[in-house]
Amino acid sequence: MTRRPAPSAVAPPLQARGVSYSVGATAILRDVDLRVGPGELIALAGPNGAGKSTLLGVLAGDLRPCAGTVTLGGTAVHGIGVRELARLRAVLLQENRVSFPFTVADVVRMGRAALEEDPAADDAAVAAALAATDTLHLAGRRFPSLSGGEKARVSFARTLAQDAAILLLDEPTAALDIRHQELVMGLARRCADRGKSVVAVLHDLSLAAAWADRLALLGDGRLVAAGPVAEVATADALSELYEHPVAVVPDPVTGLPVIMPRRGALTCVR
Numbered sequence: 001m002t003r004r005p006a007p008s009a010v011a012p013p014l015q016a017r018g019v020s021y022s023v024g025a026t027a028i029l030r031d032v033d034l035r036v037g038p039g040e041l042i043a044l045a046g047p048n049g050a051g052k053s054t055l056l057g058v059l060a061g062d063l064r065p066c067a068g069t070v071t072l073g074g075t076a077v078h079g080i081g082v083r084e085l086a087r088l089r090a091v092l093l094q095e096n097r098v099s100f101p102f103t104v105a106d107v108v109r110m111g112r113a114a115l116e117e118d119p120a121a122d123d124a125a126v127a128a129a130l131a132a133t134d135t136l137h138l139a140g141r142r143f144p145s146l147s148g149g150e151k152a153r154v155s156f157a158r159t160l161a162q163d164a165a166i167l168l169l170d171e172p173t174a175a176l177d178i179r180h181q182e183l184v185m186g187l188a189r190r191c192a193d194r195g196k197s198v199v200a201v202l203h204d205l206s207l208a209a210a211w212a213d214r215l216a217l218l219g220d221g222r223l224v225a226a227g228p229v230a231e232v233a234t235a236d237a238l239s240e241l242y243e244h245p246v247a248v249v250p251d252p253v254t255g256l257p258v259i260m261p262r263r264g265a266l267t268c269v270r
């Protein structure tokens, strides 16, 4: 696939070097190195509690590492002002916390809050994000009344409306049906193809294999592997990481790896 990002959309490199993060005496991230460049979609996976959300928070500049650095375009992420940071990176949190009865359109418009006001551009960005995420029909609904999957799509629409160069997405597809999983990953892919950077926490490794350029695996706060999915996602490595037998089989149509718990007599491709 040819990727020719428009110059204005190209994301500055986001780089974590030697990042450790602790809460009290508990080490949650240990010496993590990860670089995300423009045009890249990186899937971040690993067992529950491995530190994926914490790493996303550190990359976003929301959590301060106790050792190591996170730089965005060469500048320490903590030295970047709130407005500039909002232009540079959008964050989709794992939980969609909106307790007030805002409408869906209000929630998506919140993605524009830290940007310079431009009513016409704001309206266009909100409408485009709603349409892209198949949530236009929900625009007037109260956000708390939505289903889990609808909330997830609206929250993703909010991050799209922000039009930031870097998208940090924590389990964007966890609550979604098959069609909407593909829709959301297709949109994330398109953002990357246009020169943005995307880091998406995913549990579904087949989705990662289909849409990501690289897979980063976290285990117990350490980056245990990072590279092209076909190289990193081996049955042995994943079985060890998840402490459960994992099968990796080729998709009969695309040949891409399909990754699932090993059950019965499946043939493992390594």
Ligand code: ADP
Pocket: 023, 026, 028, 046, 047, 048, 049, 050, 051, 052, 053, 054, 055
């Ligand atoms: P993941 O997203 O990979 O499931 P998290 O990054 O949310 O994992 O959390 C990693 C580990 O750190 C978990 O064991 C979690 O309980 C712990 N943790 C995260 N934040 C805190 C905190 N503020 N205080 C104590 N423990 C925390």
Ligand code: MG
Pocket: 052, 053, 054, 094, 170
């Ligand atoms: Mg998490």
